[in-house]
Amino acid sequence: MKTRPRFPSGPLGGGAAAPSVLIADPDVATRSVLRIVLERTGYRTRAAVTAAEALALLNDRPDALVTELVFPDRRGLELVQAARQADPATIVIVLSEISNDLAVIEALRAGAHDYVRKPFSPDELVARLERHGSRD
Amino acid sequence: MARGTDWIFGGTVLASVALESYALAALVASSFAPMRALVHGSPVAAAVVRGLNLTALNAVAVTLIILLLHVVTAAGRERDGADTGYWLEHLAEGLVGDPQAARARPTRAALEAMLQLQDTLSGDAGERATELLRRSGLVRAGALSARFRTRFSRLEAFEILARARLPETLPVIHPFLADRDDMLRFAAARAAARVADAATAPDLAQRLAGTTFGSRAWLEILLIARAPLPLVRTLLASRDPAARWAAVEAVGRRYLLTFAGDVAGLLSEDDAELLAAALRALARLRYPPVGREALVLAAARSEPDFVRLQAVRVLALLGGEEVAAVLWDRLADPSFYVRQAAARALETTDATLLLRASQSHPDRYGRAMARQALPVAHAA
Numbered sequence: 148m149k150t151r152p153r154f155p156s157g158p159l160g161g162g163a164a165a166p167s168v169l170i171a172d173p174d175v176a177t178r179s180v181l182r183i184v185l186e187r188t189g190y191r192t193r194a195a196v197t198a199a200e201a202l203a204l205l206n207d208r209p210d211a212l213v214t215e216l217v218f219p220d221r222r223g224l225e226l227v228q229a230a231r232q233a234d235p236a237t238i239v240i241v242l243s244e245i246s247n248d249l250a251v252i253e254a255l256r257a258g259a260h261d262y263v264r265k266p267f268s269p270d271e272l273v274a275r276l277e278r279h280g281s282r283d
Numbered sequence: 284m285a286r287g288t289d290w291i292f293g294g295t296v297l298a299s300v301a302l303e304s305y306a307l308a309a310l311v312a313s314s315f316a317p318m319r320a321l322v323h324g325s326p327v328a329a330a331v332v333r334g335l336n337l338t339a340l341n342a343v344a345v346t347l348i349i350l351l352l353h354v355v356t357a358a359g360r361e362r363d364g365a366d367t368g369y370w371l372e373h374l375a376e377g378l379v380g381d382p383q384a385a386r387a388r389p390t391r392a393a394l395e396a397m398l399q400l401q402d403t404l405s406g407d408a409g410e411r412a413t414e415l416l417r418r419s420g421l422v423r424a425g426a427l428s429a430r431f432r433t434r435f436s437r438l439e440a441f442e443i444l445a446r447a448r449l450p451e452t453l454p455v456i457h458p459f460l461a462d463r464d465d466m467l468r469f470a471a472a473r474a475a476a477r478v479a480d481a482a483t484a485p486d487l488a489q490r491l492a493g494t495t496f497g498s499r500a501w502l503e504i505l506l507i508a509r510a511p512l513p514l515v516r517t518l519l520a521s522r523d524p525a526a527r528w529a530a531v532e533a534v535g536r537r538y539l540l541t542f543a544g545d546v547a548g549l550l551s552e553d554d555a556e557l558l559a560a561a562l563r564a565l566a567r568l569r570y571p572p573v574g575r576e577a578l579v580l581a582a583a584r585s586e587p588d589f590v591r592l593q594a595v596r597v598l599a600l601l602g603g604e605e606v607a608a609v610l611w612d613r614l615a616d617p618s619f620y621v622r623q624a625a626a627r628a629l630e631t632t633d634a635t636l637l638l639r640a641s642q643s644h645p646d647r648y649g650r651a652m653a654r655q656a657l658p659v660a661h662a663a
Contacts, residue, residue: 175368176371176403177403180375180378180379180400180404180408183375183376183379184379184380266405268407269406270408271406
């Protein structure tokens with residue numbers, strides 16, 4: 148298992164290489180907003196439109212995964228589980244249009260660190276990512 | 284980018300046209316001499332041959348037109364997607380980064396991008412997206428007037444207005460709330476319900492009070508309403524059974540506890556549909572109708588079965604000896620769903636009685652249902 152370059156004091160802190168975030172979302176607007184806000188904050192990003200594409204990109208061991216639960220090809224929960232199995236230290240945040248409590252509980256049980264409902268505040272999402280990244 | 288299925292479709296059509304042309308050419312070539320001999324001197328045969336040739340040419344032309352249209356449509360879709368993608372990047376940059384970048388030209392793609400961003404963002408960025416949409420003027424009455432020429436364009440405009448959710452656009456929608464065209468009137472009401480905020484919803488409720496829709500149409504309007512309380516209040520007081528039913532149903536589905544007392548007041552209704560909706564709403568709200576227990580107990584013994592079902596679900600919120608006795612009886616109900624609801628109600632109100640029912644209820648279906656509910660009770 149790799150040594151995680153944590154987010155010691157925000158993504159730009161500590162002089163370490165910028166943490167990488169995999170954005171998995173079929174919605175183009177969400178991908179655009181996340182890419183811009185995360186890169187402005189200092190993260191490196193990669194984006195996947197489908198769950199299958201995201202599963203393939205998990206081989207690159209991103210430091211964090213921000214994923215939707217609804218994909219045209221398969222359930223996002225599988226992606227959450229796969230990310231945590233591939234590297235238990237990967238920070239997983241679900242950012243979904245599903246707002247019911249059951250979905251939140253399922254996602255957290257599957258290993259997600261946090262659940263953010265759409266529509267979302269980009270600043271809040273970055274803050275949550277940093278909070279989880281600075282733990283451990 | 285064209286999808287894989289586009290290429291498969293295009294290739295299939297092209298192959299069909301090529302084979303068709305080849306077959307026609309072969310047919311014409313092989314029958315040219317005999318046809319010429321046949322036509323010679325016979326005007327009827329000549330007309331038949333000309334007709335056949337014309338039909339074949341038409342078939343080829345129509346096929347080619349379909350193929351061309353498909354190519355043009357696919358290219359247009361690709362271009363629209365690229366345009367929207369460009370504006371999404373450009374505007375998102377402005378909304379979450381450099382505000383100077385957030386300027387949109389009044390194009391369809393820019394509007395689509397703004398609407399998508401408004402749907403995506405909340406908080407400060409969401410407010411900036413709304414402000415951007417407002418400043419763009421794309422959804423103002425003047426800009427939209429061109430969209431109101433035909434029925435289809437009006438429906439499309441209502442959808443845009445609904446997604447934009449700018450209360451200042453309500454005056455554009457208001458005239459259509461009384462339109463004679465049912466579909467336009469419904470589309471206008473849906474759009475207005477999504478647009479109207481807490482400040483403008485009371486006015487909308489007044490405007491909709493005199494409108495007629497079916498119960499399902501009313502329910503849809505209430506379920507998507509941004510600020511539903513004034514409209515629910517108005518419809519609860521309506522004389523139209525469809526409107527009242529939808530309002531009661533919406534109270535339960537949207538968890539509008541404010542109206543729980545009003546809904547409990549409907550338990551003496553004779554209309555079975557309305558009574559069932561009121562009971563269903565109370566069960567969803569988990570609101571015990573204190574002081575009206577006798578009405579619920581009576582409903583649990585009444586016809587039709589869907590009223591008994593909802594009444595039994597409300598009994599689960601009440602408890603007491605009389606309730607337990609009715610639930611015991613309902614375990615022998617002819618309806619599977621009523622028996623199931625009775626077993627679940629006993630599970631929450633009197634688990635001991637449920638255990639006894641599983642062993643000694645006189646009705647074998649009642650005993651079976653109680654046994655099925657038992658493991659859940661024990662697990663709890």
